[in-house]
Amino acid sequence: MSVGAESIIAVSGSELDSLADIFKAIGDPGRLKIVHSLLARELCVHELAQTVEMTPSAVSHQLRLLRGLKLVKRRRDGQRIFYSLDDAHISTLLSQALLHVREG
Amino acid sequence: MSVGAESIIAVSGSELDSLADIFKAIGDPGRLKIVHSLLARELCVHELAQTVEMTPSAVSHQLRLLRGLKLVKRRRDGQRIFYSLDDAHISTLLSQALLHVREG
DNA sequence: TGAATATATGAACATATATTCATATATTAA
DNA sequence: TTAATATATGAATATATGTTCATATATTCA
Numbered sequence: 001m002s003v004g005a006e007s008i009i010a011v012s013g014s015e016l017d018s019l020a021d022i023f024k025a026i027g028d029p030g031r032l033k034i035v036h037s038l039l040a041r042e043l044c045v046h047e048l049a050q051t052v053e054m055t056p057s058a059v060s061h062q063l064r065l066l067r068g069l070k071l072v073k074r075r076r077d078g079q080r081i082f083y084s085l086d087d088a089h090i091s092t093l094l095s096q097a098l099l100h101v102r103e104g
Numbered sequence: 105m106s107v108g109a110e111s112i113i114a115v116s117g118s119e120l121d122s123l124a125d126i127f128k129a130i131g132d133p134g135r136l137k138i139v140h141s142l143l144a145r146e147l148c149v150h151e152l153a154q155t156v157e158m159t160p161s162a163v164s165h166q167l168r169l170l171r172g173l174k175l176v177k178r179r180r181d182g183q184r185i186f187y188s189l190d191d192a193h194i195s196t197l198l199s200q201a202l203l204h205v206r207e208g
Numbered sequence: 209t210g211a212a213t214a215t216a217t218g219a220a221c222a223t224a225t226a227t228t229c230a231t232a233t234a235t236t237a238a
Numbered sequence: 239t240t241a242a243t244a245t246a247t248g249a250a251t252a253t254a255t256g257t258t259c260a261t262a263t264a265t266t267c268a
Contacts, residue, residue: 008198009144016136018205019198024131028256029124036120040113045215058257060216070208079214079265087208089200094112094123096193096200101122104174104191134226149245162227164246183235183244 025069026093030054031062038072039091042084129173130197134158135166142176143195146188 011019026032033052037043045063049056063083066072073086085091115123130136137156141147149167153160167187170176177190189195 008140008195008202011140011198011202015202015205016140017133019201020131020133020136022131022201022204023127023136027124027126027128027131029121030256032120032124032127036112036115046213055258056215057217057259061256064216070204076265079212081215087204089204091112092200093197094115096196097123097126098112098115098119100126100174100191100193101119132226150243159228160245161229161247165226168246180235183242185245 021069022071025066025071026090028062030058031066034059034062034066035071035085035090036094038083038085039094042075042082044077044080044082046080048083125173126175129170129175130194132166134162135170138163138166138170139175139189139194140198142187142189143198146179146186148181148184148186150184152187 026035030052034048037048037051043051045056045059048054048063049059052059054062063072063074067074067086071085071087071090072083074081074083076082130139134156138152141152141155147155149160149163152158152167153163156163158166167176167178171178171190175189175191175194176187178185178187180186
């Protein structure tokens with residue numbers, strides 16, 4: 001699904017604030033690593049902690065924030081809780097930003 | 105120009121850090137308002153300050169940061185300095201995030 | 209039940225950061 | 239040159255925030 005550039009012009013103040021919340025969320029290196037790790041497949045907290053080299057506690061704190069913004073969702077499987085992306089647009093977001101980094 | 109979702113999987117650590125810098129930049133409400141204001145047309149510092157309801161000094165500080173990330177560029181016209189977006193991908197970034205906000 | 213594992217959470221702390229204020233620089237006009 | 243306008247910048251401050259640590263909750267297995 002694509003959006004014309006003109007539609008971004010008409011954005012309410014509260015929508016802008018919501019957008020800022022999302023960008024701020026993936027603007028933290030740790031949280032961005034978490035989100036990036038979940039692009040490939042769902043991961044439990046323990047796996048995420050190892051992958052992004054953070055303590056399980058720190059990961060859990062950040063997952064809570066990401067979940068509050070509905071960027072990730074979770075499902076329990078026994079003792080473990082698996083997290084996955086809850087947003088079809090995130091990979092596009094990352095891809096577009098990557099273009100800026102690589103072309104700039 | 106579009107990018108397949110798979111290409112975002114292979115991203116180096118330093119690229120992820122650069123991505124985080126970009127998202128953090130537009131993750132601040134004030135800076136996001138600035139960027140959003142520049143979607144329509146170029147604006148001088150004075151106009152931007154009025155538009156986003158910040159002091160010229162605060163706007164100048166944030167423009168400096170945005171310019172460092174090559175998200176905006178500037179040109180002098182007499183006493184005034186006009187700022188404009190220096191990134192073709194930003195409107196796409198904002199549009200995709202807006203989809204999340206509106207669909208979620 | 210009790211132990212072990214996995215995850216969550218509140219408080220505290222250390223760091224990062226956005227704004228303000230004072231001041232500096234640059235351009236234009238008188 | 240002098241005054242006025244526009245923008246930039248450094249220092250200081252107040253606030254926000256990511257991590258750590260201790261602890262709590264939940265599930266599984268012996």
